[in-house]
Amino acid sequence: MKAIFFKSSPSPTRMTPPASPLHLTFSESLMEENIEAAELIITKWDSPSDNHSSSSNASLFSDENREEAKQYLSSVKGLQKAMQYLVSHQASSEKLVRAQALMQTAMKRLEKEFYQIFKSFRFYLDPESFSAHSSSSRPSASRSSFSDLEEDESENESRDENDSIPGAQRVSLTPVEDLRAIAEAMIKAGYAKECIKIYKIIRKSFVDEALHGLGVDRTLNLQKVQKMDWEVLEVKIRNWLHAVKVAVKTLFPGERILSDQVFSIAPAMGESCFAEISKEGALALFEFPENVAKCKKTPEKMFRFLDLYEAVSNLWPEVESMFNSESTSTLRSTAVNSLIKLGDAVRTMLTSFETAIQKEPSKSTVPGGGIHPLTRYVMNYISFLADYTEVLSDIVADWPLTIPSPLPEPFFGSPDNEESISSPVSVRLAWLILLMLCKLDGKAAMYKDVSLSYLFLANNLQYVVGKVRQSNLKILLGDEWVTKHELKVKQYCSNYERMGWSKVLASLPENPTAEIPVDQVKDHFRNFNLAFEETYTKQTSWVVPDPGLRDDIKISLARRIVPIYKEFYETYGGMHLRKEIWVESLVRYTPDDLGNYWSDLLNGSGSSGSVSSSSSRGGRSR
Template sequence: MPRKGMRTIFFKAPSPTRITPPPSPLHHTFSDSLMEENIEVAEFIITKWDTDVASLFSDREEARQYLGSIKKLQKAMQYLVLHHSSSEKLARAQILMQSAMKRLEKEFYQILKSNRAYLDPESVSVSAHSSSRPSASRSSFSDFEEEDFENESRDENDSIPEVERVSLAAMADLRAIAEAMISAGYAKECIKIYKIIRKSIVDEALYHLGVERGLTFQQLQKMEWEVLEVKIKAWLSAVKMAVKTLFYGERILCDQVFSNSAPIRESCFTEISKEGALALFGFPENVAKYKKTPEKMFRVLDLYEAVSDLWPEIESIFSFESTSAVRSTAVNSLIKLGDAVRTMLTDFETAIQKDSSKTTVPEGGVHPLTRYVMNYISFLADYSGILSDIFADWPLTIPSALPESYFGSPDNEETISSPISVRLAWLVLVMLCKLDAKATMYKDVELSYLFLANNLQYVIGKVRHSNLNFLLGDDWVIKHEQKVKQYAANYERIGWSKVLASLPENLTAVISMDQVSDHFRRFNSAFEEAYMKQCSWVVPDARLRDYIRISLARRIAPIYKEFYEKYGVVQPKKGPWVESLVRYTPDDLGNYWSDLFYGSRSSGSVSSSSSRGGRSR
C-alpha cells in the first residue's frame, strides 16, 4: 500500500457510483504496452539500487539511467491515472516511485554532505561565473537523459580547475535530483534536507566570522566602550565576507539547485540566511543607540560606510519579499547611524564653543584645542563622501551669514559650496574664533599675535596635508596664509617697535656724538629687553619661524648696519667707552635672531662680548 500522504497526482479515488470493469485484452493498446514496458524497465533499474550502498551519482551513466527511468515511470503513472486508475500496475508503480524517492533523498543528502568543501560559498561564487559555459548550464533532470551529455561535459570541463569542476558537478547533481523529486511530488522531503544542512553551514560560517547572535541593545549598552570597539572591529572585518561571499554564494547555490521553482528558491534561501542576516545588520543599529560622544564618531562612520558600500549587494541578494526584513534592518541601521553622526558632530561643535579653559600656552605655541580640533576635522575629511550622504538633507544653520572674508566672494566660482565642505569650514571658524578669545589672555600683545600666527599656521598645515585641502580649496589656504603674515607683521611691529624707534629716523642727517651715544644706548637697551622677553617664545613651524626671522632682519638690520658703519666703526680713539656703547655688530643681530623661537632651548642672556667675536653658541 502507498504511504500516507502520497501525492494526489498519482491517485484518483474510484467513484462510489461507478464500477470500472477490468480492461479487456481486446482493448490493450500500444500505449498500454509502452507504459507497461516503462514500469518494467524502471523496476529493474530502481530495485537494482535498493540495497546498493555505493553512490548512485559516482557513475554518471548509472545516474542518467536512474533519473531517466523515474521520468518514464512518472509518465506511466500519469497515463494509468487517466486511463486505468484502479489498475494494480498503478499501485506497483507507486511503490516503485516511493523506493526511488527514498534513494534520491539519500543521494541528495550524501552529495550535500560529502561535497561540503566544494559547495562552500566561495567555491560556489567562483563557479557561478562559469555558468555561461554550455556544460555548466545543462545539468538538469532532462539533461541526464541525453546520452552524449557526459562526453560533451568532459571535453568542455578539461580546462576548468578541479575545485570549480567538482563544485559545478555537485550543483548539477543536486539540481537534477531536486527537479526529479519536485516533479514527483516530493518537494517537501528535498527542501527539508537542503534547509537543515545549508543553514548549519551558514550559521557555522557566521560564528567563525565573529557574528554574535542574541546580543541585545541592553547588553551592548552596559559594555565599556573599549570592549564594544573590539566587537565593532570584528564586525567590520566580518561583514564584507558575510555579504560578498557567504550570503552571495548561498543565494547562487539556491538559485542553481532549485532553478525551476522560484517559490522554493525563495523559501530555502530565506530560511537559511534570514536569521543570520538580521543578526549581522542589527548590530550597527544597536551601536548607533550607544552613548554618544564625539570620540565614537569614527567607528560609527566606519559602520555606516560598510553598510552603505554593501547596500547594492544587500539589495540584490535579499531581493525576495520574504527577506524584506533584512533590507529594512540594513536601511534602519543606516538611518540610525546617520542620526548618531549628526548628533555627535553637533555635540562636537558645542564642545568647542563651550570650551572655557583659562590656561594659555606660555610660549605662545599651538594650543591643545587647536591640535584636538584639527586632528578631529582632518580625520572627518577622510569620510567626506559618507558625510555628504549623511548631511545631504541636513543644511547648516548658524546665527548669521558666514563672513565673506572667510569663504571668499559669492561671485567666485571656487567658493566653498559642497554641504560637507561648508560644515567643516564652519567648525574651523568656530575654533579660530575661540582662539581669538584665548589670545586676549596674554599680557604681552605681541605674544598674542605670535600665538595666533602659530595656531593658524598649524591649521593651514593640517589642511594642506589632509583631504581638507580638497574640501576647502586653495583659495581658502591662500587667504589664511595672508592672515598668518598679518599676525606676524603685528607681532614684529609691536614686539620690536622700541628697537626701531631707538635708531635715527634720518641717517643722512648730521648728528652730534652725544646723540650717537644716546642712540646706541637706547638700541642696546631696547634690543636686550626684546630679546630677553622673547627668547622663551616659540614658533614650532620651521617655515613660519624662518619667515619671521627674515622679516625682522629686513626690517631692522639694514637701518642698524648703516648706522653702525657710519658711527660704530669710525669713532675717534677715545677709550673703552666705544666698546661699551657699540655692543653688537650687524652680524650679531642675525646670530641672536637665529636663536629665537625655540622656547626653553634659548639661554635667555645677551653676551657683552658679541662685538669682539659674536655670540658664543
C-alpha cells in the first residue's frame, strides 16, 4: 500500500507555496464526501441490510444492479483520490486508515465479482464464440464499461459442427466489459496481483479442459509414443490433426483476445496472463509431432508424417503471430523443431523407399504378363505423394538428388522445352518411377517367351501412364512425359505383335492373290492352322488388364493378319480345293472365325487351352 499511495515529500530545495486555508477546507470536504459515499455503498454490498438482505451473495454486476455497479466503481475511484490526497496532506490521519480499510473491503468484493462473472458467463466467454468476433466488434479501451452495446450481427452465425469446444452460439460482450472495468479498478488500486491470480486460475482451467475435450493427452511423452503400436499411434495422429486446428484457429486466439480486452489498461499484464494460461497446453500440443518424428521410420508411415508437417506448416503464421512475445518463444521454437524433425524423417523415409525399390527381391514372374505388384505399390505410393506437392517442395528444396548418371531424356524432357521437369519434387518422383521401370525391365527378361516379355512391359507401363494421368503426377511430370511413355507403350505392343504372331504371318504367302501351285496352297493352309492354333492356345492365358489397350492390340492384330488371310482364303479356299474330299479339315478357319477367336484373346481366361476348329462355311460357335 505504501508503495502505491504514499508519495515522498517534496524536495527541500524546491519551495512550494502554502495552500490557502480555503483550498484545504474545500479539498478536505470533498475528500470526506468521497470517503462517506464510498463507505455507504461498499458497506451495503459487504453485509446484509434491510434493503438488500442477500447482498453478499447477489451479483453487483447483474442487470438489475447495473446502476449500483456504476456507483460502486465510481466510489472506488473517488476513494482512491481521497487516499492520494490524505497521503500528501494528512499522512497520519485516521481518515486514511478508514479509507484503506474500505478499499480492502471493496477489493475483496471486486475479486468475488470477478470470479462470479467468469463462472456465470462461462459459455459466453467460450473462446470459440469470442474469437469469432471481428476486431470491429471488440470493445475499445475508451468505451464506457457500462455503455449500451449494439448486438453484433455476426453473433447469429452458426457454429462449425466439427468444433468440439462447448459454448453459446451468441456472445454478449457485456461480461467482458464488466471484467475489464473490475480489472482496471483493481490494477489502479494496487491489487493487480490478486486480479491476475484469479484470471489465470480460471482461464487456465478452461483451456486445460478444452484441450482435454479435444483429446490432447498432456502425459503423452516421447517414451510413451515410441512404445505405441503404429495402429494406435495413427489414431492419435488423426485426433491431433483435428485438435491442433481447433486450438490454433479458435481456442488460443479466443484467449488472446479475451486477455487483451480484460487487461487493456495494462497490455503487459494481458500478455503475461495469456502466456501463462496457454503455455503448458500449447507446449504439449506442439511437442507431439516432434515426438512422432523420433519414432521408427518406415515408408508406410510417410503420409501421416506429411500430414503432421502440413498441419504445423499451415498453422505456422498463426502460431508465430499469436505467440510473438519473449515469454512464449519456447512455443515457437517447439513448433519449428517439429517441422525440422518431421522434414528429416520424411527425407529418411524417401531414401528408404528408393532403396526398397532397388532391392525388391521378387524373382517370380506375373502369370500372363499382367501388372506386377511392385508396379501397383510404387505407383499408388507415388501418386499419393503427388498430393503433398507443396509440403514436399519445402522438405526436398535443399536436398539435391544424387544419381550415378544423368537421367535419360525420355524421363526428363529436353532442357529447352518449357514442359521439362525442373522442380525438386518432380525430379525426385520421376527418378523413383525410373527406378521402378528399370526394375521391371529386369523382371521382363525372366519370361521365356520374348513376346510375353514385351506384353508384360506394355501392361505395366500402361498402368504407370494411367496413374500419372489420373493424379497430380500429370501436373508434376507434364504432357511431354506422358506422350513419350505412351509412345513407348505402343512400341512394346508392336514388338509383342511382331514376335508373338510372326509364325502366323510367315505361314501365309507374301502375295496371297498370286498364282500358287495347289501343293503350296495346301502347305500354306496347313502351316497357318498349326501356327494359329499354337499361338492362340499359348496366349489364351495371357492378359491385358486395360480394356482400351486390349482392344487396340486386337484391332492391330486383325489389321495385320485378317486382310492377308482373307485374300488367300477367297482366292484358294474354295475353288482350287473344292474337289478335295478333306477340304474342310484343311481349311479350318474362315476370316470371320479369326475375329471370333480374337474377341476372347488376352482376357487371361485360359479356359479352352486349345482351338476348336469349325467348317469353312460355318464359323465358330459362340
